[in-house]
Amino acid sequence: MTLARRAAHLQGLFEGMQLDETKKETKIISEILDILAETTEELQRLSNENDTLKHIIHHNCDNNVFDELENVDIDDGADYQVICPTCGEIMYLDAAAIELGSIDCGSCGELLEFDLSDLEEEDI
Numbered sequence: 001m002t003l004a005r006r007a008a009h010l011q012g013l014f015e016g017m018q019l020d021e022t023k024k025e026t027k028i029i030s031e032i033l034d035i036l037a038e039t040t041e042e043l044q045r046l047s048n049e050n051d052t053l054k055h056i057i058h059h060n061c062d063n064n065v066f067d068e069l070e071n072v073d074i075d076d077g078a079d080y081q082v083i084c085p086t087c088g089e090i091m092y093l094d095a096a097a098i099e100l101g102s103i104d105c106g107s108c109g110e111l112l113e114f115d116l117s118d119l120e121e122e123d124i
């Protein structure tokens with residue numbers, strides 16, 4: 001059962017109980033059910049809007065955009081900036097990558113070997 005249906009079901013149960021509407025407890029329960037109904041409506045609206053946005057994004061962006069986004073995520077965890085001496089490509093690597101001792105340059109394929117004493121830690 002969806003959230004909206006469960007909320008509606010609960011509202012029905014509440015109305016069926018025919019509680020004394022002058023009692024504070026009844027007013028509070030009634031208010032909670034109103035908020036619940038509005039919240040589920042708003043959630044449904046946001047969910048529909050999100051689906052629409054995802055649809056638009058997937059139809060308007062080529063895969064390169066998603067590749068770039070993934071690369072940004074990788075750079076977030078980077079501890080070191082390494083510049084290839086052969087082609088000048090700048091790479092951002094984390095400590096685990098540096099500890100491997102070497103890496104192939106992503107641009108020219110040159111094997112880069114690391115001497116930890118040569119590297120400066122950067123705040124990225």
Ligand SMILES: [Zn+2]
Pocket residue numbers: 084085086087088089105106107108109110
């Ligand atoms: Zn290179």
